[in-house]
Amino acid sequence: MRTRPPKGHWILLLLTGVALFAALLVNGFATGEIGEGTERPGPAGGRAPDAATRAGPVLNLTGGTLRSARPSAGTIALTFDDGPDPEWTPRLLEVLRRHNARATFFSVGSKVARHPGLARRMVREGHEIGSHTYTHVDLGNAPSWRTRLELDLSQRALAGATGRGTRLLRQPFSGTPAALTGAQWRAARDAAGRGYLTVLTDRDTEDWARPGADAIVRRATAGTGRAGAIVMLHDSGGDRGETVRAVEEILERLSARGYRFTTVSESIGLRDGNPPASFTSRVVGKALVLGQLGSGWVVGGLTALFGVAAVLTVLRLVLLLAFARTHIAGTRRARHRRARRGAPPFLPPVSVIVPAYNEEAGIAATIGSLLDTGYPGPLEVIVVDDGSTDRTAEIAASFTGIPGVALIRKPNGGKPSALNAGVARARAEIVVLVDGDTVFQRDTIGNLVAPMADRRVGAVSGNTKVANRGGIIGRWQHIEYVIGFNLDRRLFDVLQCMPTVPGAIGAFRREALAAAGGVPSDTLAEDTDLTMAICRAGWRVVYEETALAWTEAPATLRQLWRQRYRWCYGTLQAMWKHRRALVERGASGRFGRRCLSYLALFQVALPVFAPAVDVFTLYGLLFLDPGTLALTWLSFTALQALAGWYALRLDGERARTLWVLPLQQVVYRQLMYLVVVQSLVTAVLGARLRWQTIRRAGTFDPTPDLPAHQPAP
Known part of the structure; x- marks a missing residue:
């Protein structure tokens, strides 16, 4: 295995883009577009001279x-x-x-x-x-x-x-x-x-x-x-x-x-x-014929790909919105049934595990938000310091005098080992896993564990919010979290094929964790790997939109790249690890055919081919009818804005942040596509990506001033 990602493929990607554009130029010239x-x-x-106009039809x-x-x-x-x-x-x-x-x-x-x-x-x-x-x-x-x-x-x-x-x-x-x-x-x-x-x-x-x-x-x-x-x-x-x-x-x-x-x-x-x-003319001519035929195939393929991508994009948006409505209706019916039965609130003992490695910028805010919870049931908070080299352990130790707070110190072994150490120490049947840069609201734990009143539920995904959304990069991520991640989770919940309970906020039944073999350490997306294993074991994994967690998102493009590179590469690892679910029966097969197919299509295949679509779009703007392409782009952007408005409304967020959506389509989207390309090439070439740490800016202080949130009615 390689220990570092390959670098040369960027040159290959650039040359491929140039070759695609050249093929478009050749075909455009041959068809009269250029x-x-x-x-x-x-x-x-x-x-013409009179002699020519009176001449025979063949002129020499x-x-x-x-x-x-x-x-x-x-x-x-x-x-x-x-x-x-x-x-x-x-x-x-x-x-x-x-x-x-x-x-x-x-x-x-x-x-x-x-x-x-x-x-x-x-x-x-x-x-x-x-x-x-x-x-x-x-x-x-x-x-x-x-x-x-x-x-x-x-x-x-x-x-x-x-x-x-x-x-x-x-x-x-x-x-x-x-x-x-x-x-x-x-x-x-x-x-x-x-x-x-x-x-x-x-x-x-x-x-x-x-x-x-x-x-x-x-x-x-x-x-x-x-x-x-x-x-x-x-x-x-x-x-x-x-x-x-x-x-x-x-x-x-x-x-x-x-x-x-x-x-x-x-x-x-x-x-x-x-x-x-002549021989030279024949050789050059054959190259010309093959080049034009090849360019025609490329253009035909790109045209078809453009159409397929457009149809799939629209279809995905329609499905997300339709399943979001279905999820909301189902959630309301479940709450209504619980209210009619008059059953007492589900308040089981809860153990909260906080893995921390060099989290001194935010660990105090994380622990403080957990202690300030409004959860009335038995609660313990276990901080696992995974060999931090900064003041993380010192800050966490200052809370250990409070009843229910414990600190585990261990040599650095990675996040999965820290989580497993915390789970082994935990006393409760319900375990909540929280990243060291995340802050809960006072009702978060109660809302998060409420679905576990149903014994079939093995894990619950909370609703992650971007706290540092002041800059353009933060706003882009805020839109992505609300429109992409949370709409996807509603769809996965309805289809019973949730791929990821995020590391920032998730509740797990200890029995489900045991069925999955604990938190796995052989992929870089341990949260996705764990969730897939729980789904394949037959447990239900649901999404609870009222369980809010505020997290610090990367503040620079470099930090964002490193985070998403790890996420994407880890997701590819998890998909490959659980690929047998595609052909299995029962709950595992249902999960594989629904979830893995969706991920392969919308999170791998389309992003990989998206740069080619962008090359085709650039060619169209330069040599075709730019008005038609602009109208098409505006139509898709308007459709995404409509979906974004609905998603923001569902999450009780203000719609004015959508003003950054058009710019997101020409900067942020390309960055995410390149992340997928980089991850896929890294995986295919057999490189092993190391854990990419993100430098925290300290968005939270011990008493964070969080954005107001009012859930949609």
Whole structure:
């Protein structure tokens, strides 16, 4: 076992975040979410030269001289733009196969990379593939660097998918030579410098507008005599059912008139429009194809994860609120039944165990609050000094002259050993365990032990409150304690699967402690480990919201990190230790399938993947519609605020503290996610985390001035 947590995984986490963002950028560029001019025709830029507008549909501008070509007589070159499309391209290929016809597909490079199998099928069946840029950008409106990038990426994608290149280019938004604009002319001239022939069309069917199959056929067959023609159609960009039906009829009509259907290259006498690509181009192309496919999978996964996380978050809030109402109703009914029976108050002897290690800042306040209790039954207070190196034992010893107060001194052995030593010394059947930085209210002990009138109850969780809530960090923790911890405990109480009786305040039946084997020492979350063992032994563990304990929360982010790191790591240890409960029967199985599944989903899985969701959110704010994302974020924040208001009302707290909730969503939440990531990596790599001590600021003095609390009616 490692004795220190690993450090290198932070670099891995950062690199993973960068890789996810890079994948989003790649996919965004390929799908047109990023990049200027995508899917938008630019300004015409004047007219092309008259010689070009009167030329044939294939322009050769290499060497700076305009030469053009037309298909030979009796040949028709069907061309399809904007694909390949997984739905419509295969259907068109099937129509062409039945008629033994070949065609030219001016494909978008990013779609070739997304559907390389379709590109290979085109080549295998004798068709030709030309470039239609990588993202369907208007080259006439694009800067020169973007033009180079579009053409190069398109070539690489084709080489990676089919092992071939192309000499043919059709600019998006182009048409017949007569419609050639000045901007398109300049783009064609630039492309010629890179070895491309620009292919226009003789007959633009405008099938993209879906004018009907008859209109498409009429425009495609409008010529007279035996003149050849290049016909423009589309195999992507929406519903192409009309195009599929029209191609079938075009092939039948023109074949009956003696026309032959071939590729653009063959129709003008060009030897090979798709020459073999170089080895380097094929290797780079395969990397591009794999990279784009991978980025698409990543984005698809993140999109799905975003949706699942959103649904689960809403579902969890709804369940918490619903079970909170159920818990309140059940508690009221139980109290009403006890009142109707007229039974005397349940006031058993109680032993309070206070483990203390270097708690001089708050131990006097803790002991003082226990002695000032309003509990009328027999009560003893046992302070266990676990080898403190400060004045903790000295301060505790000053109380031992008071009847019922005892001090045990022992070498440092850890909190579980201190608790077990106190339990062994205790005389009462009901044992209350209290942290050395916690202060009780006068009615706390009575309220805490009241549910144990039911012999089925083995442990009771009290209601922990943050005392030092003055700063922003304290307010964040206050909200977390009320909204998260206490709402969760109400749910767990109703479902009879409580995972944790907090170390700050909990009551235990001695018999239940014995059934669990005492306070365990093999995890860092001894309170969670103990509670899970008690639940698995068949005891009920309940939550009593009126049993209030005020605790000092970490005052700095560093102290908060250390505390939550220990809590989270210890909880993971306890979950793993009790994993067999998932497959067992009876009370243990009920606990495992309800509680462990809930913890694994909401306290492990979602936090682990939350940084990826945040990366996706950052990408969306930069490149997508920020208004939609902002509205989504505000909606979730409002929903959480509503749940927070209800939770605060249940606990008798003021709702004005909710003003820190929005900021909590962009700072505190990420800190808690990173705690889970750190804990999980530490556990997986086999490191053993040491106990993380928290430096106390001394929030309580011997007569603490606690915030007022009035339980909700």
